Amino acid sequence: MSSNEVVVVTWGRGGEAFAGEVDDILTLGRGVAAATGGALNWLTLGPVSDTIRQTAGTYGVANIDHIEDAKLAEFSADATVAALAQYCEQHSPRVVLIAQGFDVRLVAPRLAAKVRAGVVMNAAAVEVDGGGKLSVTASAYGGDTRAVYEIAGERACVVSVLANAVLPEAADAATTPAVRDFAVDLAAVDERIQVLEKPKAEGPRLDAAEIIVSGGRGLGDAANYKLIEELAEALGGLPGASRPIVDDGWVDSSHQVGLTGTITRPGLYLAAGISGASQHMAGCSAAKTIVAINTDSDASIFRYARFGVIGDCLEILPELIRAAKS
Amino acid sequence: MRIVVCVKEVLDPDAVNNYALAGRLEIGDDGKSLTQAAIPRLMNGFDEQALEAALRIKDTGVECSITVVSAGPAPGDILKHAAALGADEVASIEVDPAALDAHVIASLLAGYIRTTGGADLVLCGRQASDDDQGVVPALVGEMLDLPIVTIARAVESGDGGWRVTRVTPDGDEVVAVTGGAVVTISNELGDPRYPTAASKIKARRVKPTVVAVSDLGLSADDSEPRVAFTKQFVPTIQGNCEFISGDSPAELADRLIARLREDSVI
Numbered sequence: 001m002s003s004n005e006v007v008v009v010t011w012g013r014g015g016e017a018f019a020g021e022v023d024d025i026l027t028l029g030r031g032v033a034a035a036t037g038g039a040l041n042w043l044t045l046g047p048v049s050d051t052i053r054q055t056a057g058t059y060g061v062a063n064i065d066h067i068e069d070a071k072l073a074e075f076s077a078d079a080t081v082a083a084l085a086q087y088c089e090q091h092s093p094r095v096v097l098i099a100q101g102f103d104v105r106l107v108a109p110r111l112a113a114k115v116r117a118g119v120v121m122n123a124a125a126v127e128v129d130g131g132g133k134l135s136v137t138a139s140a141y142g143g144d145t146r147a148v149y150e151i152a153g154e155r156a157c158v159v160s161v162l163a164n165a166v167l168p169e170a171a172d173a174a175t176t177p178a179v180r181d182f183a184v185d186l187a188a189v190d191e192r193i194q195v196l197e198k199p200k201a202e203g204p205r206l207d208a209a210e211i212i213v214s215g216g217r218g219l220g221d222a223a224n225y226k227l228i229e230e231l232a233e234a235l236g237g238l239p240g241a242s243r244p245i246v247d248d249g250w251v252d253s254s255h256q257v258g259l260t261g262t263i264t265r266p267g268l269y270l271a272a273g274i275s276g277a278s279q280h281m282a283g284c285s286a287a288k289t290i291v292a293i294n295t296d297s298d299a300s301i302f303r304y305a306r307f308g309v310i311g312d313c314l315e316i317l318p319e320l321i322r323a324a325k326s
Numbered sequence: 327m328r329i330v331v332c333v334k335e336v337l338d339p340d341a342v343n344n345y346a347l348a349g350r351l352e353i354g355d356d357g358k359s360l361t362q363a364a365i366p367r368l369m370n371g372f373d374e375q376a377l378e379a380a381l382r383i384k385d386t387g388v389e390c391s392i393t394v395v396s397a398g399p400a401p402g403d404i405l406k407h408a409a410a411l412g413a414d415e416v417a418s419i420e421v422d423p424a425a426l427d428a429h430v431i432a433s434l435l436a437g438y439i440r441t442t443g444g445a446d447l448v449l450c451g452r453q454a455s456d457d458d459q460g461v462v463p464a465l466v467g468e469m470l471d472l473p474i475v476t477i478a479r480a481v482e483s484g485d486g487g488w489r490v491t492r493v494t495p496d497g498d499e500v501v502a503v504t505g506g507a508v509v510t511i512s513n514e515l516g517d518p519r520y521p522t523a524a525s526k527i528k529a530r531r532v533k534p535t536v537v538a539v540s541d542l543g544l545s546a547d548d549s550e551p552r553v554a555f556t557k558q559f560v561p562t563i564q565g566n567c568e569f570i571s572g573d574s575p576a577e578l579a580d581r582l583i584a585r586l587r588e589d590s591v592i
């Protein structure tokens with residue numbers, strides 16, 4: 001049995017980093033809570049900053065639930081899942097909303113298994129009908145289709161939500177959320193996965209870039225990827241790539257944009273020699289402005305692009321580098 | 327040592343993409359299945375790479391047997407393909423997937439592993455290319471109480487467990503687990519091998535072990551779906567592309583940059 005509460009869960013990156021990253025999911029949560037008739041709460045694993053308080057108030061959050069524990073100081077899947085499961089057992093939320101990310105792909109289904117809830121990833125919408133029936137619309141086939149899942153009976157559901165699934169919208173009336181501390185007992189949790197080598201994060205991350213210039217198979221040859229790097233640099237952005245050129249070893253996989261690469265949301269996404277397959281667009285369609293350069297005027301990428309250039313990217317990229325520098 | 331690889335049969339995602347690009351992707355009368363009967367069915371790409379990861383472990387000289395198991399409709403050629411690639415045993419849990427969800431599928435796979443002697447390593451693809459959900463491996467891990475390592479590009483045996491290289495947004499991470507584990511494989515593992523002509527011919531005679539659901543010792547809760555897949559539709563994309571015109575690459579570039587500056591995009 002679950003209550004009709006809706007909880008948005010965030011963790012692990014201090015207070016400030018949440019600004020602007022939770023607005024969409026809180027907006028979604030408020031709508032779902034209105035439909036279930038329950039409260040919208042925000043559970044955060046980590047300190048409650050002023051930004052969190054302010055953001056929560058703006059989006060109509062009733063309570064900020066707060067868990068802090070030494071075992072959660074650095075991300076540990078076992079500790080995170082245990083803490084969330086203890087919270088869910090006590091509060092029995094009907095819907096748990098988490099913004100999809102690398103660790104969430106693991107945490108969401110594990111949490112669902114622990115609390116015997118349903119789980120849906122890649123969610124774009126959550127609906128509650130008049131009878132209280134909950135359904136989640138998720139992207140499938142890389143984005144070629146949308147699948148709708150109905151949650152059985154009164155069961156709870158853990159929903160991992162895609163970035164930009166909803167447009168942020170402040171609540172009509174701001175709230176002053178109460179902060180409630182929730183004590184967890186993680187004494188029995190002993191992380192089973194031992195990290196031998198940490199990732200060596202080099203430079204800024206693609207998912208935080210304001211400008212991304214990406215290349216695909218249309219570049220023809222690995223050596224031509226330097227045109228992508230040069231244009232990215234000239235525009236003050238980062239270079240990205242489609243999956244085939246990562247699979248072929250032209251560039252490192254940290255550059256891959258898409259369903260199974262990085263999900264980006266830059267101001268400008270320039271795609272050269274990329275066809276615009278749904279699995280690629282899953283990682284960049286949230287960009288404010290997409291520019292496409294492609295020899296094929298029927299290429300799918302032009303359906304998503306704001307500006308299009310029909311032509312050979314090997315001829316146009318050098319000219320763009322020149323023009324961007326001028 | 328026993329390695330179990332879980333595989334799913336899917337519609338060829340490239341063919342689905344081509345239908346989608348041509349605007350010809352259609353949903354049937356049931357409101358949820360794709361109608362294109364001509365689309366070939368094959369082993370989910372990431373699952374094939376999970377099998378490849380198992381074969382690479384065997385290649386290094388680790389004494390192990392590889393079992394490939396699939397829960398779903400009567401499997402077509404995917405289990406024969408697995409046998410041709412070098413699986414020691416292939417097993418099929420025949421169920422109607424339309425009535426099941428990830429929880430029940432995971433219960434079946436976990437039940438199979440539990441009742442057939444367990445596994446030192448369970449390998450799965452990171453997600454299926456049809457529903458893109460990627461939750462079954464984590465559910466199986468929870469049911470078997472095994473640690474779950476996601477999105478790996480390499481798995482090696484070592485120190486009484488496994489050493490796994492994960493592909494994270496910050497670069498590669500190397501982790502170790504002691505004892506058994508569930509590991510999900512990503513495309514960064516690299517291309518899977520092809521079966522030889524001889525192994526293909528041999529595999530034609532391979533009969534999968536057919537597993538009866540009633541033998542898996544599932545509880546009522548194990549068999550109770552949490553969610554029901556009720557509908558599928560093709561989203562519409564509203565294009566509004568402004569094509570830049572020009573007589574030369576230089577002119578096209580100048581006009582595009584000017585246009586982006588005008589809109590304060592750069």
Ligand SMILES: Cc1cc2nc3c(=O)[nH]c(=O)nc-3n(C[C@H](O)[C@H](O)[C@H](O)COP(=O)(O)OP(=O)(O)OC[C@H]3O[C@@H](n4cnc5c(N)ncnc54)[C@H](O)[C@@H]3O)c2cc1C
Binds near residue numbers: 257258280339
């Ligand atoms: C489960 C799954 C997950 C996937 N995940 C991802 C993912 O995360 N990211 C991803 O990118 N893909 C992913 N894919 C692959 C995806 O389906 C496409 O195959 C891929 O995005 C195509 O890459 P591309 O556009 O570079 O190549 P192509 O589709 O081959 O397109 C090349 C384009 O370049 C154009 N071109 C050729 N020459 C020139 C030239 N000289 N100048 C300008 N244009 C030129 C062509 O007209 C064509 O449009 C995934 C696929 C599956 C099945």
